[in-house]
Amino acid sequence: MNYQVAVRALCEFTAKVGDLDLRFTPSPTAQEGMAGHATVVGRRGPGYCAELPLAGAYRNLVVRGRADGYDPARNCLEEIKTHRGDIARIPDNHRQLHWAQVKVYGWLLCALQDLEEIDLAVVYFNVMTQKETVFQESFTADELHAFFELQCQRFIVWAEREMAHREARDRALETLQFPWPQFRHGQRQLAEAVYRAARDGRHLMAQATTGIGKTLGTLFPQLKAMPGQGLDRLFFLSAKTPGRRLALEALASLRQDDPHLPLRVLEHVARDKACEHPDKACHGDSCPLAKGFYDRLPAARQAALDSAWLDQARVREVAREHAICPYYLSQELSRWADLVVCDYNYYFDMSALLYALTALNEWKVALLVDEAHNLVERGRKMYTAELDQADFQDLRRVAPAKLKGALERVGRHWNQLHRDQEVEYQVYPLAPELFILALQKAVTAITDHLSEQPDGNSLELLSFYLDSMAFCRLAEAFGEHSIFDITRRESESGRVYSTLCLRNVIPAPFLAPRFEEAHSCTLFSATLTPAHYYRDLLGLPQDSAWLDVESPFRAEQLSVQAVRNLSTRYQHRAQSVRPICELMARQYHERPGNYLAFFSSYAYLEQVRERFVRDEPDVPVWVQARNMDETAREGFLEQFREGGRGIGFAVLGGAFGEGIDLPGERLIGAFVATLGLPQVNPVNEEIRQRMHSQFGDGYDYTYLYPGLQKVVQAAGRVIRTQQDQGVVWLIDDRFGQGAVRQLLPRWWKVESCRLALPPPEAEPVSRSTTSQAPKRPSRERPRPAQRQGELGFDEG
Secondary structure, three states: OOEEEEHHHHHHHHHOOOOOOOOOOOOOOHHHHHHHHHHHHHHOOOOOEEEEEEEEEEOOEEEEEEEEEEEOOOOEEEEEEEEOOOHHHOOHHHHHHHHHHHHHHHHHHHHHHOOOEEEEEEEEEEOOOOEEEEEEEEEEHHHHHHHHHHHHHHHHHHHHHHHHHHHHHHHHHHOOOOOOOOOOOOHHHHHHHHHHHHHHOOEEEEEOOOOOOHHHHHHHHHHHHHHHHOOOEEEEEEOOHHHHHHHHHHHHHHOOOOOOOOOOEEEOOOHHHHOOOOOOOOOOOOOOOOOOHHHHHHHHHHHHHHHOEEOHHHHHHHHHHHOOOHHHHHHHHOOOOOEEEEEOHHHHOOOOHHHHHHHHHOOOEEEEEEOHHHHHHHHHHHOOEEEEHHHHHHHHHHOOHHHHHHHHHHHHHHHHHHHOOOOOEEEEOOOOHHHHHHHHHHHHHHHHHHHHOOOOOOHHHHHHHHHHHHHHHHHHOOOOOEEEEEEEEEOOOOOEEEEEEEEEOOOHHHHHHHHHHOOEEEEEEOOOOOHHHHHHHHOOOOOOEEEEOOOOOOHHHEEEEEEOOOOOOHHHHHHHHHHHHHHHHHHHHHOOOEEEEEEOOHHHHHHHHHHHHHHOOOOOEEEOOOOOOHHHHHHHHHOOOOOOOEEEEEEOOOOOOOOOOOOHHHOOEEEEEOOOOOOOOHHHHHHHHHHHHHHOOHHHHHHHHHHHHHHHHHHOOOOOOOOOOEEEEEEOHHHHOHHHHOOOOOOOOEEEEOOOOOOOOOOOOOOOHHHHOOOOOOOOOOOOHHHHHHHOOOOO
16 A cells, blocks of 8 residues: 655655744735746746656655656756745745755656756745746755655655554444444434445535434444545534534544544634634744744654544643644644544635645545535625725824825725715625725735734734735635625714625635535535525535435424414514513413523514513523623523523524524423514625526525524424423414425424414504615516515514
């Protein structure tokens, strides 16, 4: 068995020494780097060979890669590196790495063409000045052969250990046993579908109700499939911390019979959660954990991988033992772990670590995407960029003098953009070319400044710089998947400011290449209906399989009551408060216990809470507040105790609408006083138009599907085990409509009921902000009159 390694990966392993140094010295963008390489290649003669594929072997180690260029006429092999600013700022350990790479390529070429000597050059190309700085030396083939073998000898012991680990891992996974005596109902069906998808190299969307053990039901078959498919890595991608915890718990259960299971599991967490010195900068002159990082890394890496189980606590423990940064140790371990448990963004974001490693190393990977319904909104945020004019004006007041001109040009074009805009919010057909051009020039000017003066810059400058780079990058990719809009607002002083937004509404064009890179992918959630909605917005292949897993729950376990004669639409809310309070009180007194009540907004929640507390002072109540931190959220959940009694008031779609587990008597019922439809506002109306132009179902894609997904997730908090009994009240007359019912779980038996409504009270009714929303554009395909009229709109 041979072990393959890329030239770059080999040299980073064997030749990278010194400090971790992340001082803000901007490097060229990917586009600038490619353009720089093309410029250098274009300057060479007609016989110049660019992107030359090379490979060689040392014992059972195969080294491969592409050399940047070779000039046969000069017998010179070149490694091209683009940079900005003073070349003296390139750290010495980076230069050593560059020379190591070109020497390895030099030997591979000598071996291929039977050369006795060769000239090697590291060419530094300044993308600002278009100037080349060339460092060139002559080497004999024997010298390069000795250097190549030295690097291989340093790596071969590691490679042999890796091959032995891979063989042991695959043998163990082939005989891996399910940790429990039997599968739960529906869990086997899920596991078999996941295994088939992995075996066949297909993508799968699996809708499975909470409680069947989705996490274990996907991890177990995917691990079993790894040996047969020759998979290098498995990435478990989660939207939130609870998903990571469940994955680690499921993996721990797989290890319970064999604590020494040769499977390297890494929990990779965000930098702000791993950093030991948040008050220090990431370089050796500031942080002691960055000083000599690469010198101490080999021992730390070995110690970490010897333990195999690398949750956040273990990575931190190893990092402290070896006095290195835990976050960047975890990044290094991502190269060697078999299974990485982390957030979505590490594979799907623009600068995703795991996606970059997969492409660089040509790994064969599989993905498990937990609570995949969240990926639509998360994907949109990953590929959206925003610039705020008030922040820009703050920057202009503190910016260095040499940047004033570039920023002033940006300011002039910015003011011109919204000068003639009479409404608060407006969408424009194209991203503004002149503004983007001015912004790009400002980014270049700031980059040059930061290259010359990397220290002592204001947070305003760095923040604007990063936001502007993202804005320019997304402007280059602007298309039907995004919209450009301007929001105007007036300050207390009467000054008008605007926010410019490149707003992604269809993440599919950005996410599709990430899915294509994976051998197989399983996306699973309790709410993946309808399949075409997620396939269209996420960019999944058209032949992706879809499975609605049989529920382990019986309809008799959950009483689902739909109130058919009460509206929670914005204009009817004042009249709905009293009946809702009476319904909640009656249900509570009939079966005292813990309940959750969900509302479409904090304002509506507060209306009902005030009335309920006044009418039912003896019923304990606790309330979700805005911007609750983790401690406050835990305090809210602690109220749901076994044998406890009371009602928690929460906002639908918030922290308590999904991802929480309150089995048994901790939660026996839920009231959902909303259809969950997103707020009607100009942004969502524009998204509705775009959804219609792309998919033909603008209303459903923008309002109905996202709304019902939140309702089903919230109701899913009630029944968590096959022993639970509970009730869900769906409070809105629209829950009786066919378009809504078909999006509810199949195992529910929904019963319609009518409330005895009291005469309307003389309560003030707030003006509906929906009156401010723009009229639906006439170009949208008309919805069936009955369906759209009956569903209506919810939030204001």
